[in-house]
Amino acid sequence: MKKLLVFPVQLILLLIICKLGYYFADLLHLPIPGNVIGMILLFFLLQTKVLKVEWIELASGFLVKHLAFFFIPISISLMTMGWLFIEFGLPLALTLGVSLICGFIVSAWTVQKFSHRGEANQHDSVNHTL
Template identity: 30%
Template structure:
């Protein structure tokens, strides 16, 4: 029963994200917005309910099954992929580099933001 409650909660957040995106016209995927809302809720609570932990663990244990539809799509459209391998490769490489650069910049900004208050607190303690 815990698993069912957890899956239901995850799907409700996904649904709320979808509905919000459709009503507000936000240019992000509904499941992503739902995941952000779930993250904020869990952050405010300070912990995940047991049902969500159980459902997410079960989903992660079978994560490889979620890649089967993508693999089938790759095989079904193999001719098109073979014809357009140069733009696909370029897009993959460019998006990977952009993701790495943005991640590094966010990490640097976050580190500076978190380290300054700690350093300032330590300096005040020594005075």
């Protein structure tokens, strides 16, 4: 019974943060989509501990678990735009390929950077305990 009451409250909190992102994008005339600003705002609130993970954990877990369903309307809409892929297919494929490779490179570099930092911290802590 408690989950039935907590879930809508958490969902409303996430929607308020999202709507704040849209509001800030409109107010400041930013070229960034409002939902991205909302995610940055959510990240900031979580990092500063203004918002605790427990306060949104149930709703966000549900949304992430069912994320694939949110892509169904987009996929169906894309099926009606075959002419778009015929006309711009090669530039789209090239753009997606280059961005994929750049994403892999940045992700690999980030993991290597942070994994070396973790190994150094573990190595230092081992030496101090001896």
